[in-house]
Amino acid sequence: MSTDTGHKCFIEVAAQPALVRVTLRGDATMDAAELVRGALADAHARATAAPAREVVVDFSQLEFMSSICLKTVLTWLGTVESLDPGRRYGVRLISNPSIPWQKRSIHALASFAPGLLTVDET
Amino acid sequence: MSHVSSNAPSNAGAPVPSFELRFRPSVDLISIVRRFVAEFYLRVMDDDDAASRLALATHELLENAAKYSTDGEAALFVQVDTGTGTVDVRTTNRSTPAQLARLRRCFDEITSASDAAALYAEMLRRSALLATGSGGLGLARIWAESEMAIRLVVEGERVEIHAQGSIATRGDS
Numbered sequence: 680m681s682t683d684t685g686h687k688c689f690i691e692v693a694a695q696p697a698l699v700r701v702t703l704r705g706d707a708t709m710d711a712a713e714l715v716r717g718a719l720a721d722a723h724a725r726a727t728a729a730p731a732r733e734v735v736v737d738f739s740q741l742e743f744m745s746s747i748c749l750k751t752v753l754t755w756l757g758t759v760e761s762l763d764p765g766r767r768y769g770v771r772l773i774s775n776p777s778i779p780w781q782k783r784s785i786h787a788l789a790s791f792a793p794g795l796l797t798v799d800e801t
Numbered sequence: 802m803s804h805v806s807s808n809a810p811s812n813a814g815a816p817v818p819s820f821e822l823r824f825r826p827s828v829d830l831i832s833i834v835r836r837f838v839a840e841f842y843l844r845v846m847d848d849d850d851a852a853s854r855l856a857l858a859t860h861e862l863l864e865n866a867a868k869y870s871t872d873g874e875a876a877l878f879v880q881v882d883t884g885t886g887t888v889d890v891r892t893t894n895r896s897t898p899a900q901l902a903r904l905r906r907c908f909d910e911i912t913s914a915s916d917a918a919a920l921y922a923e924m925l926r927r928s929a930l931l932a933t934g935s936g937g938l939g940l941a942r943i944w945a946e947s948e949m950a951i952r953l954v955v956e957g958e959r960v961e962i963h964a965q966g967s968i969a970t971r972g973d974s
Contacts, residue, residue: 687832709864710828743835743857745864746928746939753929779853783946791925 687711690718692725698733699725704740707748715748719755726768733768734759738785739775739801749784756792770796818845819880826867826875835860838879842888845881846968855888858947858964861939862892865962870894881968890949891963901955904962907937908953911944921945 688711689704699722707715726734736752738744744752759767772788774781789796820841824830839856846852859877866875875894882888896904914920924941940962943949949966 687829706832708828708832708860709868743832743860745860746935746942747864749942750928750931750935750938753925754931757929779850780857780946783854784942787921787925787946790922791929 688714690714692718692721694725694729694731697729697731698735699729699731700735700737702737702740703744704742706742707744709745709747712747712751716751716754719751723755723758727762727766730766731768733771735771735773737773738778738781739773741775741781742778743780744784749788752788753791756788756795760792760795767795772796772798773801774798775801817880817882817884819878821879822877824875824877825873826863826870828864828867831860831863831867834863834877838877841879842881845883848968851968854947854949855890855966855968858943858949858966859890861943862890862962862964865939866892866894869896869900869960871897871958883968886968887965888949888968889963889965891961893959893961895958896960897958901958901960904953904960905955907940908951910937911940911951917941917945917948 687706687708689702690711691702693700693702701718701722703715722734725731756770759770770792772785774785776782785798789798818841822834826834835856838859839852842852842855843849859879863875863877872895875892878889878891878893880889911920921941921944924936924938928935928938940951943951943964947964947966949964952963952965954961954963
């Protein structure tokens with residue numbers, strides 16, 4: 680699945696062997712919340728059906744994320760945590776330390792799901 | 802969108818970089834304004850991280866104003882006082898009694914909390930369970946991530962939210 684809201688927010692979900700990759704680019708703001716939710720739901724469905732070992736969420740070109748989209752990511756992480764251990768997949772988030780907001784917000788996300796989420800920097 | 806710029810005198814008498822925007826904040830416009838204010842902060846403060854924190858606060862306040870404005874209009878005021886080392890970001894909009902009540906409850910919780918990080922962590926956990934909305938997560942994010950104090954002023958149906966913080970400016974060593 681690939682969704683583009685003009686120049687603002689681009690979201691792509693791609694299945695690869697043993698993993699699903701979600702790429703977000705641009706601005707994930709209030710108008711993109713439903714797109715983000717849909718993309719994460721799609722990734723979740725693919726990851727549990729395959730089943731996949733891991734979902735990679737690529738924020739390396741995500742210029743900004745507002746709290747409503749942050750909340751959408753949290754809800755998805757909560758859903759993954761609630762899966763039976765045998766069905767649960769890992770989540771790896773790729774961040775870009777040169778985008779200043781990511782340092783603090785991704786720390787907050789990692790604190791929310793410490794056993795589930797790992798963070799790699801580009 | 803109308804754009805009113807001003808150079809109000811600071812306590813020390815020198816002009817204070819500031820501006821005010823009055824507009825109908827569509828989601829597209831909010832991102833444009835965030836980029837504009839980030840550039841403004843950067844020119845005044847020469848600090849990428851501080852400019853990013855202030856831009857984040859500005860964006861969250863504007864999304865809040867856009868979501869809840871009853872007439873679709875909002876105002877943004879930004880002032881960076883290099884003399885006192887303070888920045889004040891505030892949004893103004895008209896809101897419904899129900900939304901005002903929600904805002905008051907949210908501010909009561911924030912102002913009674915002693916630790917920004919602990920409150921933010923709690924709001925992250927709580928917001929994850931909400932079917933709609935984010936339950937004040939944006940305001941907690943401003944306090945915790947932007948490191949700015951927030952304040953609510955209500956006059957009738959007019960809502961004003963202030964985010965205030967300390968800054969290092971170009972003159973600081």
